[in-house]
Amino acid sequence: MRTRPAVFLLALAAAFPALAYNMQAPILPDPKLSPGDVLTSDKAIICVSGYTKTVRNVPQSLKEQVYRSYGITSREPGEYEVDHIISLELGGSNSIRNLYPESYKTQPLNAHVKDTLENKLHALACGGQITMQEAQTAIASNWTTAYVKYVGPLPGGAQPLTPGGAPTTHVPALPTPSPVPVGKTAQGTGTISGAATPNADGSCPSSAPIKVSKSGIYHLPTGDGNYNRTHAQQCFSDAAAAQAAGYRGVK
Structure with missing residues (x-):
């Protein structure tokens, strides 16, 4: 019942x-x-x-x-x-x-x-x-x-909600999210952990050998046939840093 x-x-x-x-x-x-x-x-x-x-x-x-x-x-x-x-x-x-x-x-x-x-x-x-x-x-x-x-x-x-689902009438005073500066892209410059500026000839420094192409795909120095002919738009120290910046690897 x-x-x-x-x-x-x-x-x-x-x-x-x-x-x-x-x-x-x-x-x-x-x-x-x-x-x-x-x-x-x-x-x-x-x-x-x-x-x-x-x-x-x-x-x-x-x-x-x-x-x-x-x-x-x-x-x-x-x-x-x-x-x-x-x-x-x-x-x-x-x-x-x-x-x-x-x-x-x-x-x-x-x-x-x-x-x-x-x-x-x-x-x-x-x-x-x-x-x-x-x-x-x-x-x-x-x-x-x-x-x-x-x-x-x-x-x-509708009324504003709190995370628990109840209505609220004020904007909670929460801390500001910690900004993470972004590295150089086609739109601007800055810094991000693991990123570096490409050399003038499109190569990457030894400290950040991962190349990012114009299409937003990153290329590794080993096992990637397109690496040598890719003119880097951005360089990263490792794949994890490139992924964190929003780029993807070769499918």
Whole structure:
């Protein structure tokens, strides 16, 4: 025999399917699993058209790891995306610390709503109205409160949430994510651990022999037939450093 609370919840689920779905899918990332992580805060790099294509690199194996960490064992095609908490257009990284499964179906808050905020923050930061660090902190701390602050009321009369799911009326004072400066790319310059500037002839220094081509693929000095004819756009000390900067190896 079902208890009255159980019967009540079943009735709610039958009457409001979207409400029942909201109880299953995360609206906000779990800060213990994915607190957010940045690759760079440099506007000279981020705000150049096409930047995100040079750093986007989340393999399917990593996406599956994100789903498992959030306890999502099954899903329909197009139901979720593995989203960057701090979006790439705001300097976010491809680290698992910056990824979580976000639903397109939850109502009224979903991946489409967060996309609107990402675009707004990108415009504000690249336009000089706020700093890139402010944009990164706002979306990493709580994207629902950031939406209210920078875009306006949440759709459907929704209220901002806390990571536990309860409504909140204030932006929590959380620490700023630690920016990681990015290395030289086609769009700008800077420094990143394990990175080095290519030599004038397109070769790499011995301390950082990994070559990154114009297509964003890194080449190893051994076992790679294209290595010698690749004119390096960036150099790295090892494959892990190149991957951390958003580049991929030869398939």
